[in-house]
Amino acid sequence: MGVDLSDLVEDVKAEINLAELRGKKVSIDAYNAIYQFLTAIRQPDGTPLIDSQGKITSHLSGIFYRTINLMENGIIPIYVFDGKPPELKSAELQRRKKIKEEAEKKLEKAKEEGKTTELKKYSQMATRLTNEMADEGKKLLKSMGIPIVEAPSEGEAESAYINAIGLSFATASQDYDSLLFGAKNLIRNLTITGKRKLPNKDIYVEIKPERIELEPLLKKLGITREQLIDIAILIGTDYDPSGIKGIGPKTAYRLIKKYGRIEKIIEANEIPKNSIDFDINQIRQLFLNPNVKKPEENLDLQNPEEQEIIEILVNQHNFNEERVKSALERLNKAIKETKGLSRQTGLDQWF
DNA sequence: CTGCTGTA
DNA sequence: TACAGCAGG
Missing domain, CATH: 1.10.150.20 (5' to 3' exonuclease, C-terminal subdomain)
Known part of the structure; x- marks a missing residue:
């Protein structure tokens, strides 16, 4: 969780159209995104998507389809992965660990008693993002030709830094911490389909992407x-x-x-x-002054390695081959169009 | 969360 | 064509 500044940004936040982001790079805190996929991509009873070995695949589904959707909208995501958390975060991480352990206990109990609403609630609360999941995500993104950055410490800080030094048009996150880290332009709710479920309720609401710019916010306040x-x-x-x-x-x-x-x-x-x-x-x-570095990684799109993507999703994790292939067609088309965009503007940077 | 299918 | 409802892995 980040700090809740929603009351303070009320006056400067602005709804945006995805079209405004066409041709732009957006740096994304990968852990933030993956964690959302892990909690959201589930069956009604709370079970995540799994492969034949029982390994969770919700994050791969989320990364794959969300990324292609962004690309279809001409948006180039840069996924920023966490490095080592700062010492000072250990109390918070400990706190979260404890909550998860308690949720796991309650989950077991709910399983025994067969309470479905509890089952869903606690399985979401017990969600863990493992290093293996992050590595799988990196591998998938690399094979898709999508730029990734390995942060020295906090991904959110690095993503904000990438934005602050002009390597991305905006940073995308659900948390406001990006602003504290110095991001110039924060985008929340960067999703394509506008509906989102309210926590613990079966109600869907329209969610639109919104932008908060640091300088106007500080000026306003x-x-x-x-x-x-x-x-x-x-x-x-x-x-x-x-x-x-x-x-x-x-x-x-x-x-x-x-x-x-x-x-x-x-x-x-x-x-x-x-x-x-x-x-x-x-x-x-x-x-x-967070622990960040200027990315050494290439932040441009690469050509997707289709065979590698199929190996990961279809062969290793039992995704449906036809679905994956049709998504890959969309990805290829999107890449061509995005490259066309950069040629039209005469820039090799996608801004 | 996102894709796909069935329905009007 | 638009959208609800279910399935995906």
Whole structure:
């Protein structure tokens, strides 16, 4: 989970048409995307898609079809994979692990009792993204000719950095953390089909892609990125998951506007000093100067290796060959058109 | 989440 | 053609 800044971005977020992204590169936090596929691509009883060996394949289905859809819309995704998480994230990762272990227990119980709604809920909560799944995703994307980047640390930070130095038009993520990391242009809800299921309910709502630009956001709020980061720290980030008790986005914003920075808020006795049991400066640095690198990887599209894709999806994971082949036709057509787009604009960079 | 099929 | 409902692996 990232920090919840939804209340603060309300006024600057704008719905966008996918057409606006035609011919543009978009960097994507791969873990974020894969995790969504793992939780969403399931049967009504909560079982994920699996191959004949019982191995989960939901992530491969999601990556494959979503990527082709993006390409058909002229959008070139750059998938950014996580490296080693920062030390400061270990408490949060531990917390998530514990939640999953509890969900696994409840899942077993629900199985025994045959409660289907519980079954679905807990199997989603128990979802784990393994290194093997990430590796399979990388391999599939490579064979599709899609650029991938291996981040030194957090994928979301690297994706934001790629955007900040102009190697992508936008960064796509569900979390707002990208903005804290300095992304200029954040796109949320980057999906093609507009319907999405509400959590734990069988209701579908229309979801449209939206854009939030960092500079207009800061201008509108009348604060600096440093101050936005302080707001996030007060609310709670992955590095201080519980934040300050009783402080949400609105209060955090008000306090930062009034006092400028967290230390001053403490001095003014607006929050108890002992409510901060973490190193503020260390967290600030993780957002302001994250461990990122200029990608050495080639960020241009390559030609897809069809045989390799069929080997992975059909031979190894029991995807339907005809479905895969028809999707590959769409991919090839999309690549031709996208290359045509770049020729028309006379640029070899796809902007 | 996304693709595909059946229905009007 | 458009869209609901189910299947995918």
